[in-house]
Amino acid sequence: MQEFHFPNWVNRFTVIAILGGLAVGGYLATCLFAATHPRVVNVGHQPPQPVPFSHKLHAGQLKMDCRYCHNTVEVSGHAAVPATATCGNCHGGNRVKEGATLSVVRQESVLLKPIRDALETADFGRESGKPMEWERVHDLPDFVYFNHSAHISRGVSCVSCHGRVDTMEVVAQRETLSMAWCLECHRNPEKNIRDPQLVTKLDFVPEGDPEAYGREWAEKLNIKPNVSCSTCHR
Ligand code: HEC
Ligand code: HEC
Ligand code: HEC
Ligand code: HEC
Ligand code: HEC
Numbered sequence: 001m002q003e004f005h006f007p008n009w010v011n012r013f014t015v016i017a018i019l020g021g022l023a024v025g026g027y028l029a030t031c032l033f034a035a036t037h038p039r040v041v042n043v044g045h046q047p048p049q050p051v052p053f054s055h056k057l058h059a060g061q062l063k064m065d066c067r068y069c070h071n072t073v074e075v076s077g078h079a080a081v082p083a084t085a086t087c088g089n090c091h092g093g094n095r096v097k098e099g100a101t102l103s104v105v106r107q108e109s110v111l112l113k114p115i116r117d118a119l120e121t122a123d124f125g126r127e128s129g130k131p132m133e134w135e136r137v138h139d140l141p142d143f144v145y146f147n148h149s150a151h152i153s154r155g156v157s158c159v160s161c162h163g164r165v166d167t168m169e170v171v172a173q174r175e176t177l178s179m180a181w182c183l184e185c186h187r188n189p190e191k192n193i194r195d196p197q198l199v200t201k202l203d204f205v206p207e208g209d210p211e212a213y214g215r216e217w218a219e220k221l222n223i224k225p226n227v228s229c230s231t232c233h234r
Contacts, residue, residue, distance in 0.1 A: 081132075154223060155199065
C-alpha cells in the first residue's frame, strides 16, 4: 500500500487560492468604493461650501436671475460659478471703489468674512479678487461632452436638469447625470422645451396643455431627437 501524501501542486494551489482571495477581495472593495464614491452616488451630492451661500435667499426671495451670477451659461459650455467681485457688489464691506462706498449688506456678518477677506486682495480697477474655492456639486466624467449654451438657447430650462435650485438652501444634485438620463430626454425632448426667454424662470408653468405647449416650442425652434454617440462623445 502506498503512503498517502499531498501531491506537489497542493502547495502551489494554496498560494493561488490566497492570491485569488486577495484579488477577489480587492475587486469587491474597489466596487464598494466606486459605488459609494460621490460621482456615482451623486444624486443628493451636497458638498460643504466655504460660505453658506443660499440660493433660496438670493434666487428665490431676492429674485435674482440665475444669469446675474452664472453669467456665462448662455454663451459658453460652462455655467461657471461667480467671481468673488459679484458677491462684492452687495457684500463688499466698507471698501471704497472709485470714490463710492460699495453696498454693505450684512457688513458685520461672520459668515461673509471669507468674501470680505478675498476682496481685500482685489484690484478694483480690474474687478477681480481672490476666487472663492467653491466645491463642485455636479461633475461629469471628462470623456463626456456637455454644453450649457446648447441647451439654454434651445429652450431647456435649468429646472429640467437641476431641479428647483431657487428653493434650495444648499444646492444638491437632483439627477443621476447618467447616459440613460441624458438619452431619455434626447430621445423625446419635446416636453422639456419652452420659450428660451423663460429658461431661468424655474417656477414657470405653461397655461393650458403643457404637452401641446412643449410641442409648439419644439416645432418653432426645430428641435429634433438627438441620440447619435458623437453628440456627447467626441
Ligand atoms: C447671487 C449669486 C447666484 C445666483 C443669483 C444664482 N447662483 Fe447658482 N451658485 C452660486 C454660487 C456662489 C455657487 C457655488 C456654491 C454652491 O454650490 O452653493 C452656485 C452653484 C450653483 C450650482 C451648482 C454648481 C456645481 O458646482 O455643480 C447650480 C446648479 C446653480 N448654482 C444653479 C443656479 C440656478 C438654476 C440659479 C437661478 C435660479 C442660480 N444658480 C442663481 C451663486 C448664484
Ligand atoms: C444683489 C445683492 C446681493 C448679491 C450680489 C449677493 N448677495 Fe448675499 N445677501 C444679499 C441680501 C439682501 C442678504 C440678506 C441680508 C439680510 O438677511 O439682512 C444676503 C445674505 C447673504 C448671506 C447671509 C449672511 C448672514 O449673516 O446671514 C450670505 C452668506 C451671502 N449673502 C452670501 C453671498 C455670496 C457668496 C454672494 C456671491 C455669490 C452673494 N451673497 C451675493 C444680497 C446679495
Ligand atoms: C440639459 C441639462 C442642464 C441644463 C438645462 C442646465 N444644466 Fe447646469 N449642469 C448640467 C450638467 C450635466 C453639469 C455638469 C457639467 C460638467 O461636469 O461638465 C452642470 C453644471 C452646472 C454648473 C457648475 C459649473 C459647470 O459649468 O460645470 C452650474 C453653475 C450650472 N450647471 C448652472 C446652470 C444654470 C444656471 C442653468 C440654467 C440657466 C443650467 N445649469 C442648465 C446640466 C444642465
Ligand atoms: C431635459 C432634456 C435634456 C437633457 C436631460 C439633456 N439634454 Fe442635451 N440637448 C437637449 C436638447 C433639446 C438639445 C438641442 C437639440 C437640437 O438642437 O435639436 C440638446 C443638445 C445637446 C448637445 C449639443 C448638440 C449639438 O450638436 O449642438 C450636447 C453636446 C448635449 N445635448 C449633451 C447632453 C449630455 C451629455 C446630457 C447629459 C449629461 C444631456 N445633453 C442632457 C436636451 C437635453
Ligand atoms: C446625450 C448624451 C450621450 C449620448 C448621445 C451617448 N452617450 Fe455615452 N455617455 C454619456 C454620459 C453622460 C456618460 C457617463 C455616464 C456616467 O458617468 O454614469 C456616458 C458613458 C458612456 C460609456 C462609458 C460606460 C460607463 O458605464 O461608464 C460608453 C462606453 C458610452 N457612453 C458609449 C456610448 C455610445 C456607443 C453611444 C451611442 C450609441 C453613446 N454613448 C451615446 C452621454 C451620452
